[in-house]
Amino acid sequence: METLSYQNNQKVQKNRWWILVAVGLFTFMSTLDGTIVNIALPVISNDLHIPMSQSEWVASLYLIVVCSFILFFGKLSDLHGKIKIFRFGAIFFIAGSLLSGIKVNLLFLLVARAIQAIGAAMTMATNNGIITEIFPTTERGKALGTIGSFVALGSIAGPGLGGLILSKLSWSYIFWLNVPVGIVAAIIGAIYLPKDITFTTSSLDKMGSFSFALGMIALFGGIFLGQQFGFTSLPVLAMLLVGVISFIWFVSIENHAENPLLQFKLFKNLDFSVSLLCALLVFITNFFFNVVTPFYLENARHLAPSQTGYILMILPIVQFFAAPVAGALSDKMNPKLLTFIGLVLLLVSQICYSLCNLNSSIWLFVGSIAIMGLGSGIFTSPNNSLVMSSVQQKDLGIAGSINSLSRNLGMVIGISSATTVLFAAMSHAKGARVTAYLPKQPEIFIYGMHVVFIISMLICLVTVILSGWRLFRKD
Template sequence: MARQVNQQNQWWIFTAVVLLSFMSTLTSSIVNIALPVMSRAMAVPTAQVTWVASSYLIVTCMFLLPFGKLGDVLGKARVFKIGTVIFTIASLFCGINLGFVWILIMRAIQALGASMTLSTNAGIITETFSKEQRGLALGSFGSVVALGSIAGPGLGGLILTCLPWNYIFWVNVPVGIVAIILGQIVLPKAEATAAGRIDTWGMLVLIFMAGSLFMGLILGQQAGFMSLIFLSLMIATIILLIMFINLEKRAADPVMNFHLFSNIDFSLSLLATILVYGINFVVNIIEPIYLEQNRFITTDLAGLILISFPIIQIIVSPFAGWLSDRFGSHRIAAISLAMLIISQAGLASVNHTTPLLILCLWLGFVGLGNGLFQAPTNVLVMNSVSKDQLGVASGLLGFSRNTGMTVGAIFANILLFTGISMNLGHSTNDYPVAQPGTFIFGMRFTFWITTAIFVLLFIVQIVVNFKRKNA
């Protein structure tokens, strides 16, 4: 009966899920452009106000996996509905300026609601659509989520041009209300898919471990990766990971079933998700510097050039889902990696005289590869687990995306300045204004490294596919 109801309302269910997923992703990027304005409005130093953005990322990542498990135990629709309410109410209160501490608390609550929706969305879609339509649904879902991540700066700039910074948060409220109403009407009644008790201690250790990891990564960027605070948090992360593994081995109903990782499709797809999202962030960080500081292109033109590859990704993703349904996810995933190899090798060939049309071509391959990557990878992850593990799988997908983006932001600077330092013959962390050719060397060095990473991933994918066919 549940399947019949889902089939009748499946695209309405898809709309309800995607609306909140879009806003949850949008609000992580839209706030960045408002930070200088908020800094002045609240009389808070710029370095301090960045925690308005960082706190959202940290709290979201802390609770993605626990809420994914709770979705399996208590019902994914129930967790999702509660998350929409929390997210919407917190968005309203985020826009009320009662001081910096108030904003941080509300952002943490907003992130809590976001993690409830982001950890269950792919699971709900997987349960709603048949295997024959799952690629199209998950591909379209990936397209809309990608739109949320790229629309933030543009929409935020438009809002700030016409309205106070408070509306950066209040824009979520009407969309959230629509999602709440639609969810109450079309989402199925919450049904638990996994029996058993909640592993409370395992969840607590997992939450603190994720918090320690992402807090350490963010503080490491600010204080340095040899700083005491970074090293202490990384040691704490390792200790908590060991504790978590030992707890889960003895738990009757563990938060995470480590046997899931014995499935090569599941493990390889999560690893690929981390790498692809990470390298996307490398492109997003390095290319604006190249365009604006090396080529002296205006910010608005640079923005138009850089938005080309996300737009292609958004267009291609649903089509990639249809291709996955028709020709198989493994084949489309391999093709997507081939496109990404071409994109990175192309970017590695760019210098300060490269025609902008050629640069757009290579960025277009980034968008094409990403668009083809999303649907088959999501399908491979979600199809690799049983129904009672869909929430955990959905949470791991979200966790992998956020891990990739965070690690990508770190390694973009590490690789870039490693290349620059190699060319200069001494260590530096500053843009070489007097030697623009040195930046080009660092940029090309970075993209040759990312090319090599994708080549290795492509080889592994081909070997796995070959073994599967001959098994």
């Protein structure tokens, strides 16, 4: 077995924590780049002279490409080697980051972001598999938990870190930050990552890969275009229809494929399915927050990007301290109880956000962010452990890929839903179509923000009910 061979290799075992550093850094950066751009969108919009609805593609395209290809690269890595795919992903991600910071026009930026996203999909698809193979069973949970912490921090640190960068530098450095860090991580990987030693002989599910990617691109592409041109537009309706048909086609293919891209049998495991669903919903909620908050703090409350950055950094800082404690507690107490407590705190934070307006104390918002960070920290590590411990060892790699997909899917659903709901609510309040922040009518944005946070509050309530049912049900 491949895992046994790596565990018997003293050189690999000696360097396993360096390997974790290399994999973890790319995991953090790949996830971070799905969130860090949001706070820079108003600046990018002004700098490139494009409407806000078009600048949203800088964030959404990245997530759509990652979601479209993450399962494909996971399967490809089984055929050609996880470490080889990871190395190629590192190169693509660094190159895409470098190109993304060069100011040309929107099309150039979107192409660069697509290159960056392909690299991110490669590293995300292989990170859990590499760690699972390298680390012995006695340390695997700790190592996978660390990767999970990198993912969680990357998903929520973006707005805060982006705000701090924008307070001193141009938006280009949001992307260029990845280049030196990526090079260091790639060098560590070049030195310490071993060669792939086992390759599967199963065929690649090409039709499944194509239908899934087509469905993702058409469905979410149609949603984002619908925000710009309206959902009654014929091209938008055609894209949405193609997306739905593609996913139906994908399910049909997977149910009959000998080596399917996505193994539906794993979802028969209740703990696995509920944990994934909760993670998906939490990431949707996080992106509701990430999309709306920069407009609230910078535009509605007139805070400088640096002040916004400092406020938003509270969330990852609180989570950074809460996550290890929750991880340690999950070894001593029921992790299902911890996830339930974390989700209740997340629900409280969403209720508090919905109470904020133009005149409320900024400390109400700051306190809500701290509660959200605490809830996320308590939820994430135990939930990752529940996902990975609920499947057999032979399915750890597959479970890791599906876990990564659920997080990224949560991100793309979150950003598409948040912007759709925000603009629809603002249009309702104004009585005319709105696709951008209205500087002279901040009360219209506040109305839209309240609708967004009420919906995110309901999403959190669903996760609390699911988690509570799982906690208290009798097996």
